[in-house]
Amino acid sequence: MGNYESMDPKDIRELIRKQVITGSTAGMSKGYTQANLVILKKEHAFDFLLFCQRNPKPCPLLDVTEPGSFSPSLIAEGADIRKDIPKYRIYQDGVFTEEVADITEYWEDDMVGFLIGCSFTFETPLLESGIPVRHIEENCNVPMYKTNIPCQKAGMFEGPTVVSMRPMTPVDAIRAVQITSRFPAVHGAPIHIGDPSLIGIPDISKPDFGDAVTIKEGEIPVFWACGVTPQAVAMESKPSIMITHGPGCMFISDIKDEKFSVL
Template sequence: MLNYEYLAPNKIRELIRKQDITGPTAGMSKGFTQANLVILKKEYAFDFLLFCQRNPKPCPLLDVTEPGSFHPSKIAKEADIRKDIPKYRIYKDGIYTEEVTDITEYWEDDMVGFLLGCSFTFETPLIESGIPIRHIEENCNVPMYKTNIPCEKAGVFEGPTVVSMRPMSHEDAIRAIQITTRFPSVHGSPIHIGDPSQLGIADISKPDFGDAVTIKDGEIPVFWACGVTPQAVALQSKPSLMITHAPGHMFISDVRDEKLSVL
């Protein structure tokens, strides 16, 4: 069996394109940046670009394609965003309609792709510092939650911030803040530590996206802004068509993590 942790990004994308990989990508291509995806028709592109600029914590931009181009040339020249993600979600007029493994049939000549930084990227330096990542240990998707923190509106786009959560000891949480602050292009430092009710999360065992994970005695939940935010925004803003990655099923780029470190 292939060890996806040490497989090169282009090899992972090749397996995804063949649909040999259809699950979450956490832990794959260790040391390479993973990205969230949003695809919109050109008429919405400026509004969404402005939305990302105004909300850099949940929506840190790594690349934007030319209208009609499905090649994210800044972060992976040979890639094809129509086929190189394990699962996609289709939203029509704010309604999530289906999940697919290839969006070629949905592609239109005026579409623009936005690649946003993903917190899976900083998990490698966390693990290398001895901080366990529970969803990787339990071989499931990271838990994600809608919050009561509103994004700053831009054009037609508005909605709540979504967060991802990783349980940690108090000591590990402090170290995690230090490590992830170095990676503002992939959400940076946590936006909340501790009591989930302060974020409007009523039951931490029931994530809005992804899977619940074990929180052990003595651990606290640590929350990072999440690139699934545009999917919550799509439900509220209702663009005629928005295509995204399925939560946890990311685009794996050719950019090494250290290229995004600011320290």
């Protein structure tokens, strides 16, 4: 990762625009909030805003752009959501059609961007408390899974909750609950600990998004609601077009993590 963890978000975003950084942003710009992205046409924006309001665990909103604006001015003045994420996914009528590094050619004047809290944000306080984060240790993407936990429907949008998973010892898991509960704007406390089959995950070694990580003897899986949920929702709800971040490839804001801590 080089010195990316200590770099300013603006400098990271510049490297992303130049396509020097093309993969997961986990651990980059340590201490700054990262965000998931959803872009929709204005005709679907209210339904999705309502969906986020009804599903704050997987979809905690940090910013919403004005129609036609590609600058998330509340969290990163001057940034460009068309270029400042390493990988984007294009969903057309619910079908994942392409992964690209720049969405300028897809941008339309009536599009609205939704910036959604990301669990990468609370990984810094986990690490500072001595709790290992396995996907950072193994230099890969966090594993993410579709579950049998339904989201609350809003307008046309419905689908399953997606979770991210981090393996921990039971003692660390208890401490992680305490730490992440302080960050409701970035998913907050875990929604499940232990047996993955209870939330509809048949094989923990085969994530639906991201990469599998090592689960060591004596560790248990800990699951957080995940901002990749809108991608599963897109496949089920089938809007004409939805543009999202590539899993693990986040927008890095200029806002410090502490702003979203409730304690």
